[in-house]
Amino acid sequence: MDIQTPPTLLQLAGESLLRDQASAIAALDYLPAELFPLLFIQAYRRRIPEPLKAMVQAWPFTVLPLGGLLQLPGLMVLQAVLDGLDILLAQEVRPRRWKLQVLDLRNTGTNFWRMWCGDSTWNCSWKVPVAVHSSSPNKEHPLVPLEVFLDLNFNERDDGDEFLKYILQWAQQREGLLHLCCKALRISEVPFQRQTPLDKLSIENCQRLTHSDLTHLSQCPNLRQLKSLHLFRLSLADFSLEPLRALLEAVAPTLQDLRLDNCGMVDSQVEAILPVLSRCQQLRDFTISMNNFCVATVEKLLRHTAGLRSLELELYPVPLECYRIRGILNQERLAQIRAELKAILSELGQTRTIYLCGKCCHTCGNTNVYDVAFS
Template identity: 30%
Template sequence: MSVQTPPKLQKLAIQTLMRNEAEVISSLEELPPLLFQILFKEAFIVRQTNLIKAMVATWPETYLPVGSLMKRPDMEILQAVQDGVDMRLNREFYTRRGKLQVLDMRNVHHAYWNVGNDNDYSARTSDKEQAEKFLPRYALRQHLKVIFPLSLASRQSESNAFFLNWAQQRKRLLYFCCIKMKIWPIAFQDIRDILKIFHLEYIRELELNIDWTLLELKYFAPYFGKMKNLRKFMLSPIHKETYPITNVTRVTDVQCLDKFISQFSKFNCLQHICLKRVHIIKDKMNQVLGCLRTPLETLSIIHCQISQAFVDSFSCSRSLFQLKHLEIKGVTLDAFDLTHLRGLLEKVVDSLGTLDLSQCHMKDSHVNVLLPALTQCSQLTDVNFCYNDFSMPTLKDLLEHTVNWRKINVEEYPAPLECYDELNHASRERFAQLCEELMDTLRQVRQPKNISFATVANTCPKCRGKYVYGHGAKLCSC
């Protein structure tokens, strides 16, 4: 009981103090920092906007992660925070206490607000360290920095539109930064106006879900190139008809594409690339990899058309030699020679943790090519070979050669071809029998943790479902 009493008394004292808002505001210059923090959190809970505004203006530390308190968009609270910033900008307003340099408006969990625990002090990183975590030291000497997450679409959310309108009017007085930006279909002119508000060198993650033309992609290139500290990049055209061509041959189209691709040479720390349904880069992927200045940790190629020339570049692309995650999913590989993919795997045996080669229409011959390298991949934790065409002998051979996969946690395999009849329907009994045989084969090599075998979709003649076998068979819904 005694352990719980102090926090209860503290909360009661805070609630009593909060009832006199005017007195609290008048005493902000004298409050100790920890009490300042506790009061600010309570002001959010009870929605005392006047107090929030005054406390933002007089914040006694350099870093304020206010976004982690805004669990959902709230126009009234957002207005109060922005008004507090405006008070700081007002030359008639003076506070000897206000030290705020970074206002972080991202809605992410933050240990900074873990007040009231015995280990408060250790959980809260110093305000200076928090500020420097997101922005370089030279930037901290300039205007107040405002970090805001952006997900841009043709129909902006009310909170996004409200913030952007406010930011547009203050872009010369404040330093607007976005760590993670997502762009959905939006008029190119609109996105260009929005990008001019932000300092693009602070974008670390960019996700482009766009339906722009090649010409618009060219116009976007200069802005893209300014994101020199980009770490993660995803490009995913959402409308298939946007890029109906798979071979860019017209001179103007080639120039547009080359202009965009050339920007990859400007990134100082790009480590993760994901391309989804990007058919226009079919013959340019080796050019993209050749532009990179730093080794990749993640390469994801999903539902894209690629060329043999790109596959052949795997074993000689130095930007891939430190890969931790390789995903080639939904890419038709049945007609390709995978010798150079094997060469890549041989170079990353000590770093590769996840490998996804699902939905690639691979045959037994492809497994035979890759097997010498797969055997050596001792750091694998997750593998996925589902939706490929492997026979029972090939699957057994593959499993027998996984003795070095001591770190494997999740592994997914296709059901053997022997499960299916001429109509591509899988026999339940045959499926369960063969999968149990495969499990027996694996147990002779090592003890599996989380493993599954699955038929392709639409294999059940009744419900068109699929069968999945893990630790026991989970058959379709019928």
């Protein structure tokens, strides 16, 4: 016959405490950080929302790896956790008790629960979140957006992931209060032709973007009416930009905002998109800063955008010729190149102001912007 391991005294204490929810909530102010994970799991498994809501507000760790528990049933208890966060997010100043910085909804973190709860069923590795103890108990902290990590998986055959829908709707309604971070995105067999046309597409900090992904985007019918295209901090240095050229060709009649900043682009790649740029007659904002261009490429960009009468904002990278070894900016050379670019604007006969953006300083994180104007 099976011999079940008897519950530990700690588990029995948690179960006893949860029988009186009001007492359990009141005890959180005095509960050691080491007891929170076990009590949280017990409340989660028993679907007791009020203690969960209170524990989120008093969570003594920097990370709540909730994704490791989501294989357990309960959209209701997920709602309780988010309700607890809402109480905190609604406040203008972060309470001194709030230590939580990251809500992790990915299928990770199970080692955290195993370590604190002694449950051998948890078997994933995880960097254990740190319990934070304030040295100034009466000090309030300025509000910093909460980071929420999750993986996205879109599949035509799914009727809809209620969990994903709920999370995305919750995050959208709290814009500015949290930072939604997706490190892994999977799209398979999604019927784009049946979707409403998009007017904005933004892809940022996606280091896993492949050439086939870019090709797929250029072929999506629901992107044919884009007004805004943002690609930021991508690794395009080894890509052929032919798919991007095809996408720009398709959206040229409607595109108003094109941003291709910090994508690792080089001179040879710009040649692929130069001709189509001149056909984006509705373009108002064009930024292509923090890429590796020589002055000749910047000059070509100026000439190919000269006929865009709606253009109001132009941001280009400071040319490579302006930098010394180790990326130090040569101010004298920069002044010469600004004068050369101003002469080109004069030659084109346009009242026009462009901006040159320098590389990000690794020490302070700032960037300098320089104007070149002709009137």
